[in-house]
Amino acid sequence: MAESRRLLVIHNPTAGRRRRRRLDEVLHLLSEAGCTITLVPTTKRGDAEDFAATAVADEVDLLVAAGGDGTLNEVANGLLRRRAEGLAPLSMAIVPLGTANVLAAEIGLAEDVASIARCILEGVPRRVYPGIANGRHFLCMAGSGLDAFVVQDVNHRLKRLLGKGAYVLETLRRLWLGPPEPYRLLIDGRPETAAQIILAKGHFYGGTFVIAQEARLEEPLLWACLFRRGGRWAAARYILAVMLGFPHRLRDIDIMPVRRVSIDGRAADPVQGDGDIVTRLPADIRIDEEGLDLVFPA
Numbered sequence: 001m002a003e004s005r006r007l008l009v010i011h012n013p014t015a016g017r018r019r020r021r022r023l024d025e026v027l028h029l030l031s032e033a034g035c036t037i038t039l040v041p042t043t044k045r046g047d048a049e050d051f052a053a054t055a056v057a058d059e060v061d062l063l064v065a066a067g068g069d070g071t072l073n074e075v076a077n078g079l080l081r082r083r084a085e086g087l088a089p090l091s092m093a094i095v096p097l098g099t100a101n102v103l104a105a106e107i108g109l110a111e112d113v114a115s116i117a118r119c120i121l122e123g124v125p126r127r128v129y130p131g132i133a134n135g136r137h138f139l140c141m142a143g144s145g146l147d148a149f150v151v152q153d154v155n156h157r158l159k160r161l162l163g164k165g166a167y168v169l170e171t172l173r174r175l176w177l178g179p180p181e182p183y184r185l186l187i188d189g190r191p192e193t194a195a196q197i198i199l200a201k202g203h204f205y206g207g208t209f210v211i212a213q214e215a216r217l218e219e220p221l222l223w224a225c226l227f228r229r230g231g232r233w234a235a236a237r238y239i240l241a242v243m244l245g246f247p248h249r250l251r252d253i254d255i256m257p258v259r260r261v262s263i264d265g266r267a268a269d270p271v272q273g274d275g276d277i278v279t280r281l282p283a284d285i286r287i288d289e290e291g292l293d294l295v296f297p298a
């Protein structure tokens with residue numbers, strides 16, 4: 001019964017801008033509804049994953065990940081570590097507190113506190129299938145090329161101040177410096193090249209821009225989006241196409257369902273997953289066919 005549920009809330013207190021009040025309001029609604037809440041704040045990168053991986057299943061009915069997409073990603077990685085270690089599975093619900101909140105958009109979760117609390121109380125766990133990049137899971141998307149450099153180099157102080165604007169500034173700086181040279185890829189064994197590759201698990205990107213229209217968290221399939229040409233002008237054109245909603249109309253952007261992708265390029269170039277750097281090249285990326293249970297709005 002939802003009302004008597006024991007919730008373990010894993011919270012990144014450094015996520016987002018002034019979002020603590022939102023979490024407090026959600027927790028207030030949940031405890032009014034009869035939930036027992038254990039709140040565990042993270043103190044560093046990796047904590048959220050460890051807390052999720054080591055939660056005692058007999059004492060917890062639902063894990064709640066509260067933070068930006070990076071923290072939600074870590075909690076998912078913790079749940080998948082439990083699976084690998086043969087521990088009892090737990091479902092995961094979310095309180096989005098970050099800048100872009102792509103996962104929340106993907107499951108159709110509205111931003112207001114009442115909707116977030118209702119989703120935790122009355123939502124339905126559904127099986128979702130993350131991607132795996134060199135052993136690290138991602139829920140929504142992974143990318144290599146310009147977007148990974150932007151994620152890597154975005155100024156964190158500016159991000160606190162400007163939110164998404166900091167990503168825009170870093171993108172302009174990276175365009176000025178010149179995006180990376182095209183990478184060599186193996187897509188389901190077939191050789192290809194692309195200057196920017198995005199592996200989409202969901203259809204939203206960087207907020208609510210749509211890249212792979214058909215990608216769904218609940219399908220065990222990756223969608224590869226290949227931005228073929230190198231150079232700053234091609235990159236600027238691609239960004240515009242994504243922002244204006246027609247990447248699928250450009251001839252030098254290919255979008256296709258794939259099972260496995262290897263990316264080879266300048267060693268140690270970054271690979272982003274759910275908006276954080278999760279690994280470096282060379283990278284082997286595939287789907288996790290077992291998945292985990294994520295709570296969607298009812």
Ligand SMILES: Nc1ncnc2c1ncn2[C@@H]1O[C@H](COP(=O)(O)OP(=O)(O)OP(=O)(O)O)[C@@H](O)[C@H]1O
Binds near residue numbers: 044276
């Ligand atoms: N207490 C902490 N101190 C510093 N870093 C943390 C802490 N807790 C988590 N992290 C790390 O901070 C990174 C960013 O976290 P998160 O995505 O939750 O917030 P955000 O960056 O503000 O949100 P967004 O990604 O939407 O911009 C994650 O990689 C996470 O591992």
